[in-house]
Amino acid sequence: MTNPATESQAEALTPRQLAVLDAVLGLMVEKGDQLTMAAVARRASCSKETLYKWFGDRDGLLTATVQWQASKVRAGNYDRQKLDALSLRDSLIRFAVNWLEVISSPTSIALNRLAISHAATHESNLGGIVLANGRFAIGERLRPLLEDGREAGLLDFDDAETAFRTFFGLVGRDVQIRLLLGDALKLSAAEIERDAARAADQFLALHGRAKPAPKA
Known part of the structure; x- marks a missing residue:
């Protein structure tokens, strides 16, 4: 994939x-x-x-x-052996900030509009290229953090892909579709940071453990 x-x-x-x-x-x-x-x-x-x-x-x-473009979206640096609730939250926020910065940029908007039009007409494989090297690659990039968080007893979920989709939705909300449809939405750096922190906190409310579970 x-x-x-x-x-x-x-x-x-x-x-x-x-x-x-x-x-x-x-x-x-x-x-x-x-x-x-x-x-x-x-x-x-x-x-x-x-x-x-x-x-x-x-x-x-x-x-x-x-x-x-997709390589710009990544989780923050963290020590896998010392992952705790604070570093997990910070890494989720860094990932969300990167992604919001990328999707709200004029270049990303133009690229995605072009990919959508090509996917509808089968004019080229650009839609598949964006899907494979954008959305799917970004999902794989966050997977290690989610799985490390689960192994550390900080997260609780059955499937990493499903958990990623939840986080992806909390971060993106309706931002990307509004931008693609021409909404003159402008996100400042402060707004992106605020929205990223909110998404991370909402995700942790859904999948976070109040106390780390003891390792087997």
């Missing part, structure tokens, strides 16, 4: 390659569906041959772009 190498692949890109992905995102915001390898090459001041060498075809370039 996801590519476990997604995050490491995104981190392995050179500054020059990241500049190309910036060009892709900029063109998506400006031109929507009028994205061609030639247009990216012009914007990034490189040759089409270089693009094909680095990313393969257009789908490969789009996949790298989505992977890079």
Whole structure:
């Protein structure tokens, strides 16, 4: 369902390659569906041959772009052996902040609108690319934190994927759909931090243990 190498692949890109992905995102915001390898090459001041060498075809370039966007969403750093209620909450908040920052950015909005239109017309595989390297990859990135929290006796749930969906819904609420449909919703850094903390607290109210269960 996801590519476990997604995050490491995104981190392995050179500054020059990241500049190309910036060009892709900029063109998506400006031109929507009028994205061609030639247009990216012009914007990034490189040759089409270089693009094909680095990313393969257009789908490969789009996949790298989505992977890079998704790699920005991750839980905060924590020590697995010393995970406690405070570090668990902080890691959930960091993840929520990252995700809200990404989905509310003009580049993410443009990318998701394009993916939805392509999925409806079967014009390309962009919808599948965004789903696999976005939503599913992000879910896999949070899974270790959820499972570590359960192992530490801090969380109680039967299935990590179901627990992630609950958290995902608490964080996103109706924000993404409103943005995709053109609502001029502006989230300040303070509002994102507040909403992320609220989502983490709501999730912990549903799945958190009042006291850590003793380890077997």
